[in-house]
Structures are given as C-alpha cells and as structure tokens.
Amino acid sequence: LQHYFIQSNLRTMFRSRNYVPGGDAPPPLHPPTPVPDDTPAPPPAPGLGDEMLLESLLISPPSLSPGTAANEMNLERWPIFSLLDTEFTGTIKMVCVFGNNGNEAIVVDHDDDVYAIGSNSCCCLGFGYQTSTLSPRKVEALCKKDIKTFAYGSGPHVVCITGSGEAYSWGHNGYSQLGNGTTSQGVSPALVTALCNKKITQIACGSHHSLARSEEGEVFSWGYNSCGQIGSGTTNNQVTPRKVGGVLNGLKIVDIACGQTSSMALSSGGDIYAWGYNGNGQLGIGNTTNQPTPRISLLTGQVVVVKIVCGYAHALALTDSGEIYVWGANSYGQLGTSTKCNTLTPVKIAEEFGRFVDIAACHYNHISAAVNHTGKVYMWGQCRNQSIQTPTETKFAHVVDVFACFATPSVTPYPMSVEHSKLGSLNKSIEQAFDDKSTADITFNVNGVQIYAHKAILKIRSQYFQKTLLQGMFRSPFTESTQDVIEVSQFSYDVYRAFLEFLYTDQINMDPEDAIHVMDLANAYCEPKLKLLCERIIKQGITTCNAAHLYSAALKYKNSELEEFCFRFALNHMTAVVQSEAFIKLDDTLMKDFILKASMQGAFKT
Numbered sequence: 001l002q003h004y005f006i007q008s009n010l011r012t013m014f015r016s017r018n019y020v021p022g023g024d025a026p027p028p029l030h031p032p033t034p035v036p037d038d039t040p041a042p043p044p045a046p047g048l049g050d051e052m053l054l055e056s057l058l059i060s061p062p063s064l065s066p067g068t069a070a071n072e073m074n075l076e077r078w079p080i081f082s083l084l085d086t087e088f089t090g091t092i093k094m095v096c097v098f099g100n101n102g103n104e105a106i107v108v109d110h111d112d113d114v115y116a117i118g119s120n121s122c123c124c125l126g127f128g129y130q131t132s133t134l135s136p137r138k139v140e141a142l143c144k145k146d147i148k149t150f151a152y153g154s155g156p157h158v159v160c161i162t163g164s165g166e167a168y169s170w171g172h173n174g175y176s177q178l179g180n181g182t183t184s185q186g187v188s189p190a191l192v193t194a195l196c197n198k199k200i201t202q203i204a205c206g207s208h209h210s211l212a213r214s215e216e217g218e219v220f221s222w223g224y225n226s227c228g229q230i231g232s233g234t235t236n237n238q239v240t241p242r243k244v245g246g247v248l249n250g251l252k253i254v255d256i257a258c259g260q261t262s263s264m265a266l267s268s269g270g271d272i273y274a275w276g277y278n279g280n281g282q283l284g285i286g287n288t289t290n291q292p293t294p295r296i297s298l299l300t301g302q303v304v305v306v307k308i309v310c311g312y313a314h315a316l317a318l319t320d321s322g323e324i325y326v327w328g329a330n331s332y333g334q335l336g337t338s339t340k341c342n343t344l345t346p347v348k349i350a351e352e353f354g355r356f357v358d359i360a361a362c363h364y365n366h367i368s369a370a371v372n373h374t375g376k377v378y379m380w381g382q383c384r385n386q387s388i389q390t391p392t393e394t395k396f397a398h399v400v401d402v403f404a405c406f407a408t409p410s411v412t413p414y415p416m417s418v419e420h421s422k423l424g425s426l427n428k429s430i431e432q433a434f435d436d437k438s439t440a441d442i443t444f445n446v447n448g449v450q451i452y453a454h455k456a457i458l459k460i461r462s463q464y465f466q467k468t469l470l471q472g473m474f475r476s477p478f479t480e481s482t483q484d485v486i487e488v489s490q491f492s493y494d495v496y497r498a499f500l501e502f503l504y505t506d507q508i509n510m511d512p513e514d515a516i517h518v519m520d521l522a523n524a525y526c527e528p529k530l531k532l533l534c535e536r537i538i539k540q541g542i543t544t545c546n547a548a549h550l551y552s553a554a555l556k557y558k559n560s561e562l563e564e565f566c567f568r569f570a571l572n573h574m575t576a577v578v579q580s581e582a583f584i585k586l587d588d589t590l591m592k593d594f595i596l597k598a599s600m601q602g603a604f605k606t
Contacts, residue, residue, distance in 0.1 A: 074397075075418065077404035080105050080118060083134055092418045098152040099124075100364070102409035106150060106158070107136065114142040124156040124171035128188040141189040142168065150415050153177060153205035154260070154363070159212075160189070165199030167192040167212055175208040176239040177223030183239075194240040195220065206258035206276075206363070211265075212241060217252030219244040219265050227261040228292030229276030235292065246293040248273060257310045260363060264315065265294065270304030272297035272317060280313045281344030282328035288344065299325060299346045309413070311361035311381070316368060322355030323348055324370060332366040333389030334381030340389065350391045353378065360399045360413040369402040369413075379406060430457065434504040435497075443485045444500070446493045453500055461503040464525040491521055499530065508533050512541035516553040516562070523557070538562065542569050544576035548583035552590060567597065574603050 075081045075089050078097055091109040098104050104118030104125060115136035116125035123130055126139040146163035155172030162168070169178040170186035179192045195212060198220070202213040209223030209230060220241040221230045228235060231244040248265060251273075255266035262276030262283060273294040274283035281288055284297045299305065299317065303325070307318040314328030314335055325346040326335040333340055336349045350356070355373040366382035370391065377399055378391040383406040396402060404410050433439055433454060440452035458465035488496055494510075495517045502508050508530065510518060519534035521527075542550060542565075551566035570577040577583055586594070598604070 074401065074404075077401055078102075078105075078410065084117075084136065088136060089418075094147075094149075094415055094417055095412070096150045096152070096415040097410065097412045098158075098364075099156060099411065100154060100409060102364075102411050104156070106139070108147050112144050112146060114139040114145075114147055121156055122172040122185060123187040124152070124158050126158070126170045126187075126189045130187075139189065149203065151203040151205040151210070153210070153258075154207045157186070157205065157208075157210070158189075159192075159203045159205060159210055161200045161203055161212075165201065165215065167195050167200045167203060169210070172208075175224035175237050177205070177208045177210050179210060179222040179239075179241050181239045192241065194222075202256055204256045204258045204263075206263065207260040209238075209258070209261070209263075211256045211258055211263055213253055213256050213265075217254065217268065219248060219253050219256060221263065224261070227277035227290045229258075229261045229263050231263060231275045231292070231294055233292050244275075244294065247296060248294050255308055257308050257315075258363070259310045259313070259315070262310070264308050264310060266305055266308050270306065270320065271300045272305055272308060274315075280329035280342050282310070282313055282315055284315060284327040284344075284346050286345050297346065307359060309359055309361040310363060311368060312363060312366045314361070314366075314368070316359045316361055316370075317346065318356060318359045318370075322357065322373065324350055324356055324359060326368070329366075332382035333387045334361075334366045334368050336368060336380040336389065336391045338390050340387070350378065353391065353393075358399055360403070362403060362407065362411055362413040364409055364411045365403075365407045367402065367407045369399045371399050377402060382408065384408060431505050433457070434501055441484060444488050444496065445485055446488045446491070446496045449493045451493075451497055451500055453503075458503060462525065462527065464527075490524075492517065495521055499525070499527075502527075502530050502533075508537070510534075510537060512538045513546055513549055513553075515541075516550055516557070519559065519562075520557040523559075535562065539565060542566065544573045545580050546582055547573070547577050548580060548586055548594075551594070552586060555590070567594075570594075571598060571601055571603055574598065 075095070080097060080103060081089065091111070092107045093110050094108040096106055099118060099121065104120065106114065106116045106125065108114050116127065116139050117133055117136050118125060120127065120130060120132045126141060127137055142160065147160050148163055150158060150160045152158045155177060157169065157171035157173065157177050159167060159169045168189040169180070169192055170189045173183055173185050176183055178186050179194060180190060199215040200212045201215050204211045206229060209221065209225065212220045221244050222238045222241045223230070225232065225235055225237050230238045230242065231246065232238060232242060252268040253265045254268050257264045259276065259282055262274065262278065264272060264274045266272055272284065273296055274285065275291045275294045278290050279288055283291060283295060284299065285295050286298055303319040303323065305317045306320050309316050311334055314326065314330065317325045325348050326337065327343045327346045328335070330337065330342050331340050335343055335347070337343065337347060350370065353372050356370050357373055358371040360369045367379060368381045369377065369379045371377050377394045377396040379394055379402045380388045380391045385408065394402065400412060400416050403413055435452050437452045440454055442453050442455050444451045444453065494514060498508055498510055498518050499521050508515070508518065515534040515537040519531050522531035522534060538550060547566055547570045551563065551570060554563035554566055
C-alpha cells in the first residue's frame with residue numbers, strides 16, 4: 001500500500017469509476033470439511049434442493065482477445081505471499097492459491113522449479129511430509145518437469161500436468177481421487193500411470209473427484225461418485241481414470257469444469273454436456289434430477305459456447321458473441337439475475353455491459369466475475385459477506401483480483417501467470433525518474449546544488465506546485481533564474497531533496513533531527529501527509545540524546561503538539577536529558593524556560 005497514493009493520483013487523470021456494492025446479507029457460509037484418509041465413509045448424501053459445495057477450479061487459461069491482460073496476477077493482493085521477499089517473487093511465472101482458508105499455494109519459477117507454501121493439509125503441498133511452512137520450499141518431485149497447470153479439490157488433493165502431457169497427483173485420496181488405484185494419501189506427486197498413453201492438456205477437480213482432457217478431446221474421470229459425477233452410469237467410486245462415454249463418444253471436448261459433485265464438458269461445436277449432482281439445477285438441463293451420464297444442456301442449438309466455469313453451486317457460460325449465460329444455485333445472488341431464486345435453465349445476463357471476453361467462478365465460494373471488451377471487471381454474488389445480485393463494475397485491472405479481495409476464502413479461480421515487465425512497475429519507474437537529468441524538465445538550484453525533477457509529477461503530487469506551475473511562475477521562497485531553473489534559498493539541500501523525493505516515492509527516510517526541518521517545509525507547502533510521516537519519524541526516533549534538540553526545533557517552528565511531546569519525553573527522562581550534549585547546547589533563555597516549565601511539573605521535587 002505504500003505507493004497507493006501515487007497510483008491513485010495518476011489513475012484519477014485517466015478514469016473515474018463508481019463502485020457501490022450492495023444487497024442483502026447472505027446466509028452463513030459453511031466451508032467444506034476435509035475427509036481424513038482414515039475415514040473412508042463418504043460425506044452425507046445431499047438432500048434435494050440443498051446448495052451443494054462445488055469443489056473445482058477451471059485450470060485452462062482464460063480465452064482473451066489479443067492484448068488483454070486479465071490473466072496477469074498481482075501478488076501483493078494475496079496475503080499468503082505477504083512475507084516473501086521481492087527477490088523470490090521476481091522469479092515467479094505461475095502461481096495458484098487454494099485451501100479452505102486460502103492458506104496454501106504452489107508456484108513455478110522461470111527456472112522451472114516448483115515451490116509450495118502454506119498449511120500443507122493432507123500433504124497437499126507435495127513435500128513428502130505433513131509439516132507446514134511460511135517460507136517457500138521446493139517440491140522436488142515436480143522441479144524441471146515443465147509444469148503447465150494445476151487443478152485442486154477441497155479434500156484437498158492436487159493434480160498437475162507437464163508440457164509432455166503427463167499427469168501427477170497428490171494429497172487427500174480417501175475416494176481414489178488421485179487415480180492411483182488406492183485410497184492411501186499421496187504425500188508427494190506421483191505419476192497417474194493409467195493416463196500415460198494419453199497426452200493430457202487440461203485437468204479439473206471436484207471436491208473428491210478429478211477430470212482430465214486429452215489432446216484428442218477425450219474426457220477421463222476418477223474418484224468419488226456418489227451422485228454420478230464420474231459419468232459411468234453408476235454411483236460406484238472409480239479408483240483409476242476411466243473414459244467418459246455415452247453422448248461424448250465421437251465428440252472432441254475442448255473445455256472441462258467440475259462442481260463439488262458434478263462435471264461439465266464443452267464440445268468443439270460449442271455445446272455443453274453435464275452430469276452428476278443436480279439438486280440446484282447446476283447441470284442446466286431444466287430439472288433437479290442427478291445424472292449418472294452426460295446430458296446435453298438446454299443451450300444447445302441456441303448459441304455457441306466458448307468457455308464454461310463452475311462456482312460453489314452454479315455455472316456460467318461465455319458465448320462466441322460475448323454473451324454470458326448462468327444457471328444453478330442463487331441464494332447469494334451469484335447468478336447476477338437481480339434475485340436470489342435458483343435457475344434450472346440457462347439465463348442471459350449483463351447485456352447492458354457490452355461484449356464479454358472472460359468469465360470466472362470458483363468452487364470455494366459463491367462469487368462470479370467477468371471482463372468485458374473494454375477491460376472493465378465486474379463481480380457479483382457473495383462478496384465479503386455481501387450479496388451482490390447484479391454484475392457490479394469494479395476498479396480492478398484483472399478478473400483474478402476479484403477473488404483476492406472479495407472471495408471467501410481468497411483462492412485463485414485457476415492458476416495464474418505472473419508478468420514481470422522489463423520496463424519495471426509504474427512505481428519503480430517514477431522512483432527512478434527522480435533527480436534524473438536526462439528526463440527532467442525543471443531544475444532546482446538549492447544552495448548551489450542541482451536537483452532535477454518533472455513538472456508533470458510535481459503538478460500531480462503537490463497542490464503547491466500545481467498552483468505555481470499553472471500560473472507559469474514561482475513565488476517566494478523561489479526567485480526565478482531562468483524559465484526552467486528555480487533558485488531555492490529558504491531550505492537546505494537535504495531538506496528540499498527529501499521533500500522532492502517524497503513526491504516521487506511517497507516515503508521519507510531521515511533522522512529525527514533532519515525530519516523536523518522537513519516538517520517545517522511540509523507546513524509551508526501544505527503537505528499533510530509529509531508532515532504526518534515526519535512526526536512519526538520524530539516520535540519513533542526521539543532519545544535522551546536528541547530530545548532537547550527536537551524540543552528546541554519544535555519551539556522554533558511553532559509546532560505546539562510536537563513541543564509538548566518532546567517536553568513530556570524529557571520530563572520522563574530528566575536526568576539523562578539534562579546531561580546530554582544537546583541540552584548543554586541550548587541557549588540560556590531556552591534552557592531557563594525549560595527548567596522553569598519542568599519545575600512546575602514537579603520534576604525537581606525531593
């Protein structure tokens with residue numbers, strides 16, 4: 001947040017958006033409960049009409065138009081990365097955040113090494129042991145394997161695929177969701193051998209089942225099957241990957257997604273097929289009957305769908321013409337239909353916002369998000385315990401930011417790429433521009449030493465400069481030398497440089513003895529934030545050695561609040577303060593006044 005003020009000022013020059021979330025308070029959220037390996041009994045069968053937890057993440061990258069940056073990720077928005085140093089985060093190229101509290105993450109760096117961080121529930125971080133970690137640790141089994149993407153369920157279990165099309169799985173395995181033929185927990189990534197004869201290009205996970213899509217467009221499924229989510233025609237668990245047949249035979253599938261106990265597939269012809277649990281109408285087939293084999297959606301023949309995603313108990317589809325269709329559970333407004341009524345058949349929403357280019361939803365929560373052709377990001381559903389029933393415009397630059405800031409828990413809807421611009425960030429570029437003679441268009445000559453700056457930045461960041469520069473002249477304390485060289489005599493070089501650097505960095509790094517002089521400038525130039533930072537430095541840096549000096553300066557600059565603070569500090573440490581060199585250097589009048597004031601406070605009582 002340290003550069004927010006700079007960014008907000010610059011953004012204001014370009015656009016202003018209103019963001020007013022609203023809606024009824026949602027019912028309490030009941031997060032999924034992981035099932036330990038030593039408890040093989042399946043979760044309770046869902047009751048008809050109950051809102052079921054959809055536990056999948058669509059892991060294929062979003063389909064975006066050229067130049068769209070909605071799949072880039074800002075790590076600063078995610079709490080789990082807050083302790084990582086910039087040297088490490090600068091090497092990351094892909095990252096995913098998952099877990100019932102958003103407290104687990106896996107990252108891949110540019111050297112093709114894989115690291116994990118977090119609570120490590122059911123060994124889902126893949127270290128080979130259960131221990132949690134606050135700092136990144138290597139997942140040795142995946143390093144140098146050209147990992148392309150991840151999918152993760154709420155067990156939790158994790159599946160990933162490599163550039164060569166191999167699938168690896170690990171984590172919770174109580175229902176054979178790892179596809180290795182057992183129900184033993186996977187402590188580290190292991191190859192899904194049943195898929196070795198196929199090149200896998202996409203994976204998706206439900207709470208305790210998994211899907212994989214091959215290069216040929218076939219769909220394979222395995223794991224928990226209480227509601228028919230495997231698509232085998234039965235409700236028996238599937239211990240190894242099995243090809244999903246029925247109406248999918250002969251079709252080329254181009255996208256897959258999972259709910260907690262439901263599955264979806266999208267054909268190359270733009271038709272949706274769904275199977276599994278349907279108590280909320282999340283299959284989009286017009287009823288609430290579970291389907292043990294794939295059924296075609298009611299959208300068939302009406303539109304051509306290019307992307308499908310599943311939320312907690314709802315689904316969204318994006319068409320080739322940029323329309324969004326929704327169906328399923330809606331108790332949190334996650335369908336964006338202005339009501340909280342479930343919808344059993346697909347309904348078009350948000351037509352007034354133009355063509356959409358991306359959609360996102362996530363099994364961990366009840367939130368939906370979308371990006372339109374102009375790059376505006378919209379969200380709706382359960383947004384930090386508010387029920388937003390219609391798509392609401394945000395100020396986010398990327399769709400994933402919705403999940404970082406408003407989803408509960410904060411998890412990525414799919415693994416995200418992390419872009420590191422060779423030009424550097426906006427903040428870094430502005431910082432580096434300070435005192436750069438080659439790009440400056442104004443020079444300050446302070447006691448014979450030059451400081452180089454930029455008129456545009458000065459106008460944006462300082463009301464004082466805005467007035468003087470717009471008037472085309474500088475008034476006292478400046479005297480105009482030439483058109484772009486300004487003489488400054490009232491303040492010292494160090495003080496004035498600190499002030500200008502603050503305008504570029506939003507920070508000030510000075511000793512308390514110098515900060516008090518900068519605070520005087522802040523008063524003269526009406527810079528309240530700079531004054532606040534100086535006061536903080538002084539109050540945090542006061543000692544028995546400098547208290548007398550700071551007290552003297554506070555009197556000089558007529559800062560009564562700081563004067564009182566320094567006096568109280570000195571009063572509490574009187575013996576050490578009066579023996580300090582700074583106290584001895586006080587002029588006689590000031591020293592006498594200080595002693596008199598201290599005596600009136602009882603400092604010399606015996």
